[in-house]
Amino acid sequence: MELDEAINGRTSVRYFREEPVPGETLLELIRAAVRAPTASGLENWRFIVFERPELAEKLYELIAEGMMEYYRAVNLPVDKMEKLRARMYEDGMYRAPVYVAVFLDRNVRFLKGREYDELELLWSVESAAMAIQNLMLKAVELGLGTVYIGVTNFRGIDDEVRKLAGLKESYYLVGVIPIGYPRADPTPRKRRKSAEDVTEFL
Ligand SMILES: Cc1cc2nc3c(=O)[nH]c(=O)nc-3n(C[C@H](O)[C@H](O)[C@H](O)COP(=O)(O)O)c2cc1C
Numbered sequence: 385m386e387l388d389e390a391i392n393g394r395t396s397v398r399y400f401r402e403e404p405v406p407g408e409t410l411l412e413l414i415r416a417a418v419r420a421p422t423a424s425g426l427e428n429w430r431f432i433v434f435e436r437p438e439l440a441e442k443l444y445e446l447i448a449e450g451m452m453e454y455y456r457a458v459n460l461p462v463d464k465m466e467k468l469r470a471r472m473y474e475d476g477m478y479r480a481p482v483y484v485a486v487f488l489d490r491n492v493r494f495l496k497g498r499e500y501d502e503l504e505l506l507w508s509v510e511s512a513a514m515a516i517q518n519l520m521l522k523a524v525e526l527g528l529g530t531v532y533i534g535v536t537n538f539r540g541i542d543d544e545v546r547k548l549a550g551l552k553e554s555y556y557l558v559g560v561i562p563i564g565y566p567r568a569d570p571t572p573r574k575r576r577k578s579a580e581d582v583t584e585f586l
Contacts, residue, residue, distance in 0.1 A: 396573075399476065417486075435482045448478065450536045481563075487546070488555070545557050
């Protein structure tokens with residue numbers, strides 16, 4: 385597949401078929417992920433694949449909890465919240481055969497000194513986010529759908545995800561990616577802003 389086709393064909397997919405994703409396919413995605421740039425060459429990312437049904441179910445519950453907190457945080461009217469809750473629990477929104485949680489180890493660092501804590505974290509998160517983008521583009525090529533889940537970073541939920549992953553406290557959750565074969569053909573969302581709108585040539 386041409387790069388352009390993958391970039392323009394990617395869109396967030398939130399409904400998946402039950403069909404499992406083979407382990408080798410997941411490794412192909414992660415092989416693409418780890419080719420991303422990584423600040424100071426740190427590679428302090430960790431990809432935890434949740435495929436055992438009982439673990440995937442627990443992670444799904446945490447995603448649903450995070451989404452409800454998100455709806456509250458954006459002051460969504462109660463009736464709309466209830467519709468979205470039904471989309472999750474009845475229609476299976478976000479229910480995927482497998483989830484990849486992406487973490488970084490804050491103990492693995494390059495800059496010395498507390499004054500660089502924030503910058504080091506930012507660089508590591510940025511690196512992991514680039515890895516996630518690679519994974520998502522590779523997924524398009526392999527006919528898989530993905531969506532970046534950030535709501536599992538609400539305070540308290542991130543800790544639950546980390547514990548479920550069996551990782552110690554130095555691990556910081558960057559995002560959770562549900563992965564599966566899309567229920568319907570993904571139609572990329574239109575952008576409100578064009579490249580020209582957001583670019584300045586100086
Ligand atoms: C950092 C980040 C966090 C996100 N978190 C969520 C999330 O928690 N739940 C969700 O449904 N989508 C989430 N998204 C997906 C965005 O809503 C989506 O990318 C955006 O609406 C544009 O749509 P597109 O991906 O189809 O182009 C997240 C995206 C990013 C980059």
